[in-house]
Amino acid sequence: MKELNKERNLKKVLIFLGAIIALVILNIWQSGSFYKLNQIIKNPKIQVFTIILLAILIEGFPFILIGSLISGSIDVLISEEKFKKFFPKGKFSSAIVASFFGFLFPVCSCGEIPVSRRLIKKGIPTAGGISYLLATAIINPITLFSTYLAFSSLKIVFGRFLVAFICSIFIGILIAPKDKNEILKEYEEEHPDDENLSKIDRILFHSEDDFIIMGKYLIIGATLASIFSTFIPREVLLTISKNKILSILSMQILSIILSLCSYADAFVANTFTYLPDMSKIIFMISGPMMSISLIFVYFAAFKGKFVKKLLISVFLTLFTIGIIGSFIMR
Amino acid sequence: MKVLKSKHFYKSMIFLIYFLFFLSISFTGNFKIFVKKFYFPYIIIGILILLSLLLAEIKKLKRFKETSFFDILTFCIFLFPLILLIIVKPTTLPTYTALKRGIQTEFLTQDVLKSLQEKIEIEGKYKKLTIKQVLGLAKSKPEQIDGKDIIVEGMVYKNERKFMLVRFLITCCAADATPLGIEIEYKENGEKEEIRNDDWVKVRGKVKIENDKVKIIAEEIIKTELPSNPYLY
Structure with a gap:
């Protein structure tokens, strides 16, 4: 019943939007300035918006697909008992082990969401699942190596690793509920356990569901990220960065709206030459943990209440570590 | 046109259009407008996974399941970036x-x-x-x-x-x-x-x-x- 109402409301909104768009087109057509549309398309802002949107998607989709396939394989091939046997049961120990999983499956930020969802569903301690979710995009060989390439400084690489490690374990332990159902959003999965199907078909069916749901939210998130990236000049945030506290805060906001891949953000951070090192490190951790395109995918995979708790705690933890760190690291 | 009412039809279309899109940007080399060459192998892996998902979804077409409004909305969301690409035809980032x-x-x-x-x-x-x-x-x-x-x-x-x-x-x-x-x-x-x-x-x-x-x-x-x-x- 609730679903039906939601559908009806959404239909009304869409019909309303459609009517407005139709009116605008009719108006342009009547005023005889239809050729202006061509100028709008050629506008550099539209070009930039399209390029950035497509770039995030072309970069993100293969990783979501790989992540979905890994997730499907975990579900079909590895039994719950096996997982429970090999994975540490304690909150703390599971969070530590899971934060190093990035060395086993170095998937990018988009790919780790379906995998972590599946790991939690399979019954690994929730603290482990959360710390895997936060750590993998940063604590993996590719990201750490690209950070070294960008900065040529082991201090920055170690700083990035350490802050990400502390943050993911801390948040894993802090917000993990006992019951996994408080985290996982149930979405309709079709005949996942149909015994008549071959293992490959079952893996593919699981992957399909993951890809369609998370891909959809990646498109919405990437659209927002490219709107921000196109229209907000970076200087606005960089000029208020002179103050230590403001510089941490503005780097957190910048990383959220830019939605860069964790393999690339170090090269962008390196261009903020006048910022303290700690602000750059926070920029490189906040992005892979809570960029705007990821936030949408989080809402697709997990329950809203949990995602809100996760985002608030990541934001505050990074802010606190950033402030303390900027006084230690000079 | 019973097939147009099938949930699996819209899902297959999503896999098909993205399979064709990734195939065309890798053949023409146009992916370089958006991402670095480093990503080429990942795009190829993506194409292979999309093809397998497409084939798996086509198998399901036989079992009819009625589409909902949300399935069509999802299909439109997936279509949006590609339509934008066709209309705008971007070449490179401007100054x-x-x-x-x-x-x-x-x-x-x-x-x-x-x-x-x-x-x-x-x-x-x-x-x-x-x-x-x-x-x-x-x-x-x-x-x-x-x-x-x-x-x-x-x-x-x-x-x-x-x-x-x-x-x-x-x-x-x-x-x-x-x-x-x-x-x-x-x-x-x-x-x-x-x-x-x-x-x-x-x-x-x-x-x-x-x-x-x-x-x-x-x-x-x-x-x-x-x-x-x-x-x-």
């Missing part, structure tokens, strides 16, 4: 982005130093360098480049005060593009074709380093076509 992001006139990372060890092409008395190499040399070994004749290629950005040659450096994708720029000292010749913002040009001239700032005293600026690789890596 508008450079302004928004702030043009970097100093730049040095380890891979710049590495690229300086590669063999440099020579055209007449001019050395062919990229903006990234010029900025790297100016910072690391200024004596090796100051006063030398070079050719550099890039996009024009000019206003009342400055004339700059700009090129985007990308690490993964266009979202992380960093604009690198060199100031050009050039007196425009009234008879020649006017050079505008976003035009691609080749600049021949002498490098001059003053107070750690590098610029090129241009002898000639020639308009060129958009290169096959518009970005630097």
